[in-house]
Every structure is written in structure tokens, then in C-alpha cells.
């Protein structure tokens with residue numbers, strides 16, 4: 001008799017991931033949702049729900065063709081969507097060995113059908129729909145090829161992003177939008193930043209090598225792991241030897257012109273990745289500001305872990321756009337404005353973002369960014385520098401924002417900085433960065 005335990009576990013994993021998918025479809029982020037998933041199921045539910053996020057356009061297209069009416073129960077619908085994209089992966093693999101290497105195993109189609117039905121049985125709301133799930137998945141098994149052919153002209157099913165997102169990228173990057181969408185569906189490498197107060201990147205590389213973890217040097221302060229690992233499995237984290245940070249994000253700590261002793265503002269600081277990088281490289285009189293007091297707590301924890309805490313660092317909860325509530329009247333020599341954004345450049349690490357954002361978020365977010373940088377400009381000393389950063393590749397938050405800023409401020413002078421850093425999936429690991437936008441602006445003296 002085949003062992004029973006693994007198959008029981010799969011149905012539980014499917015149900016847990018279906019809860020996560022349901023949460024995202026009702027507006028909650030995957031990380032918030034996964035925080036409520038039972039610990040023993042979390043890793044599996046994360047792998048499954050991440051996979052589903054990257055295939056949700058296809059799953060919706062299939063569900064719309066296979067089910068005449070969307071099940072009124074959202075949990076059942078989420079389970080159906082998840083099962084459909086897993087079935088597609090399994091059938092594709094059986095047919096042509098298609099690459100399904102997104103950190104999920106390839107399940108036999110009949111196992112998936114049985115386990116999806118069993119998952120439905122575990123919950124009172126979905127139990128009534130077990131027959132529907134069984135019938136839909138079996139029909140998909142029989143009719144996959146013609147159903148997929150029907151969806152060939154559907155961009156949402158092809159690219160697994162909402163139509164407005166695809167349209168925005170196509171308009172902004174007419175030569176490159178497909179590369180961007182492909183990269184967004186490809187999990188990125190795991191990159192660490194060496195804490196230079198404790199070790200150089202070369203020393204970190206040797207330290208990891210001694211623990212059996214292979215990594216290559218990348219950028220000025222980074223190493224890229226050959227195989228991503230859970231943070232707890234990598235030695236040296238609690239001791240503050242390194243932080244997880246993408247190479248594109250690591251540019252911020254180097255692009256802002258600062259020197260020891262300067263008065264620096266990190267205006268949108270939490271959870272403190274870039275604050276820490278600045279402090280690893282220089283001894284600064286630094287104010288780390290964030291409007292979210294809970295997230296600001298994480299700045300304190302990170303600085304503590306990295307052994308960077310000092311009396312010259314001030315953590316402050318406040319709105320960067322309303323300087324009167326937190327500014328002491330002394331101008332800053334340099335300001336890092338890593339403003340809130342749609343995060344369209346980091347969707348490969350947060351594949352739920354594309355389904356959580358709405359087209360209306362774009363002008364609203366851009367207006368907030370404008371308010372923040374206009375206010376920050378007033379607290380920068382003449383001769384000082386402001387580095388504007390977003391992890392977005394939408395022009396309204398990047399180049400358009402900065403051109404409008406320069407038009408509003410006659411005393412602003414744009415200096416050389418990379419501008420957009422665009423993700424792509426088919427190059428070496430060191431080139432596979434997140435998407436960012438950087439603009440460096442000097443205030444005329």
C-alpha cells in the first residue's frame with residue numbers, strides 16, 4: 001500500500017494556500033496572510049501561493065471557460081484557481097517536460113485531482129463543491145490543449161498580470177515590456193549585503209563557503225548565493241554580518257554623496273535596509289524617519305542586530321510631507337528619499353503586488369511622492385544632495401516625477417545617476433536585479 005501521510009499533507013497544503021490566495025483576492029498582502037498560516041504549513045503554502053500568483057491570469061482564464069458561474073464561496077474559487085494552475089504545470093511537464101522549476105514539486109495529475117477534492121472536504125464552506133472541483137479538474141485534464149489554444153490571444157492569461165499593468169508597461173517600454181513581464185514571473189536570486197563594519201564581501205564569501213554555502217561576489221558590497229536559502233539557515237545573521245538586499249537597492253547607500261559627520265535624513269526609512277547600509281559605510285548624524293511607527297521599530301531592530309546603534313542616530317515617526325511635526329530647523333547635508341511607491345519593480349519577489357494594485361493607485365501614489373519631495377527640498381541645505389529612489393518601473397513615479405520636480409524648482413540641478421534599473425531574467429545572476437529608479441539632485445548654493 002502507498003504511504004498515506006504525504007498525500008494527506010498535500011491536501012492540507014492546498015487548503016492553506018487557497019486561504020492565502022483568497023486573502024490576496026480580497027486585498028490582503030501575501031506576507032500578512034502567510035503570517036496567519038500555521039507554522040508547519042507555512043513553507044509549503046508560501047511555495048504554492050507564490051506559484052499561483054505567477055499563474056493567476058491563466059488560472060482565471062481557465063476557470064472562466066470551465067465554470068459557468070464562479071462559485072459563490074471565495075475559498076472554493078481560490079482552491080479551484082490554485083488547482084488549475086498546478087494541473088497545468090503537471091500536464092505540461094508530462095507532455096513536453098516544460099520548465100516548472102518554481103520551487104514546487106511536479107504532482108501527478110490524478111494525485112492533484114484527488115488532493116484538491118480532499119482539500120475541499122477539509123472545510124465546511126468548500127465541502128459542498130467537491131463535485132464541481134472534481135469535474136472541472138478532470139475536464140481540464142481531457143481538454144487542456146484546446147482550452148490553452150483559446151487563451152492564446154489573451155494577454156492576462158499569457159503574462160499573468162492585470163491588463164492595465166501590461167498596458168502601462170507596453171506604453172512606457174515599447175521595446176522591452178515583454179522582457180519586463182517575463183522577468184517579473186521569474187524568481188530572483190538571493191543577494192546579501194556584507195556589513196562592512198564586520199566583514200568585507202570577500203570575507204563574507206569565505207565565511208559562507210566554510211559553512212558549505214557557495215556565493216559569488218557582486219556589486220561593491222554584495223554576494224549572490226548559488227541557491228536561495230531560508231535566512232535562518234545562513235550563519236551570521238543574528239551577529240549582524242550581513243543583510244538580505246537586492247543589488248539594485250544596494251546602490252542607494254553608495255549614490256548619496258555623504259561623508260563622516262554629515263547630517264543626513266533618511267526620510268522613508270523603514271525597515272532600515274538603506275539606513276543600515278549608509279551607517280555601515282559612514283559615521284553620520286542620521287535621522288531615520290518613517291510615518292509608520294511599527295515599521296520604524298524594525299529599523300531599531302535591524303540597527304541593533306547590525307551593531308550600528310549610536311547616540312548620533314535618531315529614529316522618528318512622522319510624515320515626511322509635514323516637516324513641521326518632526327524637523328528641528330537645522331538643514332540636512334544629504335537626504336535619501338526612498339519614497340512609497342507601487343513597488344512595480346519588485347514583483348518577482350512579491351508576486352502578489354500586481355493583483356493588489358489598481359490603476360487608480362498610480363496617480364495617487366505619484367501625488368504623495370510629489371508632496372514628500374517638495375517638503376524635503378525645503379529642509380535640505382544649499383549645496384546639499386537629495387537622492388530620489390523608487391522600486392518602481394512606472395514612469396509616473398520615476399522620470400516623469402523628476403522632470404516635473406526640476407520644472408518646479410529652479411534651484412535643483414540633476415546630477416549623473418543610473419535612472420532606471422530594469423530587471424531581466426535571462427542574464428547572469430549579477431544582472432538579475434530588481435527594478436529601481438534613481439535620481440540624484442543637488443541644491444544650488
Ligand SMILES: C[S@@+](CC[C@H](N)C(=O)[O-])C[C@H]1O[C@@H](n2cnc3c(N)ncnc32)[C@H](O)[C@@H]1O
Nearest residue numbers: 268269270271272273274290291292319320338
Ligand atoms: C520603499 S519603503 C522604504 C524602504 C527603506 N528605505 C529600506 O531600504 O528598507 C517606503 C517607506 O515609506 C514609508 N512612508 C509612507 N508614507 C510616508 C510619509 N508620508 N512619510 C514618511 N514615510 C512614509 C512607509 O511606511 C515605508 O516604510
